Structures are given as C-alpha cells and as structure tokens.
Amino acid sequence: MQPLVIKVGGALLDSVNEKAQLFQTIASLVNQGVAVVLVHGGGCLVDDWIAAMGFTNEKLDGLRVTPKSQVNVVAGALAGAANKLLVANAKQHDVKAVGLSLCDGGLVNAEYVDDRLGQVGQCRVGEPTLLNSLLADGYTPLIGSIADDGEGRLLNVNADQAAQVIAQLIGGKLILLSDVPGVLDGNKELIDKLSPLRAQQLIAQGVIAGGMKVKVNTAFNTATTLQDSIVIASWKQPQDLMAFAAGNTCGTLIKPEQK
DSSP: OOOOOEEEEEGGHHHHHHHHHHHHHHHHHHHHHOOEEEEOHHHHHHHHHHHHHHHHHHHHHTTEEBOOOHHHHHHHHIIIHHHHHHHHHHHHTTOEEEEEEEEEEGGGEEEEEOOOGEEEEEEOOOOOOOHHHHHHTTOOOEEEEEEEEESSSSEOOOHHHHHHHHHHHHHOOEEEEEEEOOOOTTTBBBBSEHHHHHHHHHHTSSOOOHHHHHHHHHHHHHHHHHHHHHHEEETOOTTTHHHHHTTTSSSEEEEOOOO
C-alpha cells in the first residue's frame, strides 16, 4: 500500500478541534496499515514571530521573502515550535510521531530559488533511508519545511513544494490540506476537477492567486511527475483523508498530464 503524504498549513496550529480530529484520523489510517508522513508549514506562527522581532512580513508570488536576518526566526518557528507542538498533539491521540525537518537524514537536496527571496530554497529528492526506516517501524514522521544549502546555511522552503518532494522520495500519494475545501472558482464554489487549461485561465484572471497559486502549480507538477492524481482539500474535514486513502473523491482533483 502506498504511503500517504499529507501537507497541512500553519493555520491548523490554532484549530484545537480540527487538529484533534486530524490526528485521530491519522491514527485510524496507521492502524489500517497506511503509512503516513505529515509535512507542515506554519505561516501564522512565523508571521507572529517576525512581527514580534520588529521585522516586516513580505511575500513575492506567494512565497515568503526570508532575509538572512530573519531565517533563524523562521526556522525556530517552523522546525522548532510548530513541529514540536504538532508532535505533542499527535502523541495525545496515540500517533507515534517523530519530529523532523528537511535537513535531517539527507532527505532532500536544496538550492536557492531567487536572490529576491533571500534564504528561500527549492528541493529535489535526496535519501529515503531515514523515512523508510521510520515508516517500517510504525512511526509517523512530521516534517517542518526548513532545509539547508549544504554549506551550513538554513533555507525556508514552501511546504507544498516540500510535500511534493517527500511524496516523490517515498513514492507516496499526496494530499494538500488547507483551511478551504479545495480550489474555488470566481463564485467561491468548489471545483471538483481542475484541468491545466482551466487552472491557467483562473490564474490569469486572478481567481487563483498567492498561496493557492503555488499550491495548484505544485499539485500539477507533482501529479505529472508521479503520474498519479493529487487532491487539494481541507483539514477542517478530516474524513476526506479516509475517503482519499480508500480511493474515493474529495476536494479538488488534480489529474496528471500524460507524458
């Protein structure tokens, strides 16, 4: 059975009930023999920490600008506080969680995205041994989206893109969860299936923008790379995970372009 790679956004950290339901669902999946890896962001927490330090939050094309002066704060929020809070919450629901970052075990190789973004990286697959060993022993890795450049410097990585690479690394099925039920059209209605053509039209119209634009582009890239469908859904509806793991539909389905 394919491992399930779940990406969640940082807004989940403040959602006590939904967080509990999510980890209860993950526990059920693991008990049914589905290996789970959770990749997380922590944008809301990062925003708070950046502001508390007197810095300015800035984004470019949906990605957080991360100057050298801020990268340690971002890493502390994502790979530190957010990661360990999620591990602690997972333990409450009998999930054998292990907190990691993208730096650990050579999981990924990262490089800089754009000088304008500062310490922001993009990843490619690295070494799967650590994850495979943990999954084989019944652990659920929770991975914060902080990588390194191979020369001792930390890089902030978009969590959607990080989840894509982790899914590629272990041959997993990927579901991207956020605080909306999926990709919405101009009338705020759920799009159950999204083609590349319609996605580009909605991006050009500004309907799909910011973080959702990054999420959609990542989903199409991952679907094509893995030649497997990707789902964008909501962590507010954890039952969607059970449906997805069982091969049923939920959220917005992103189908791969044929190679």
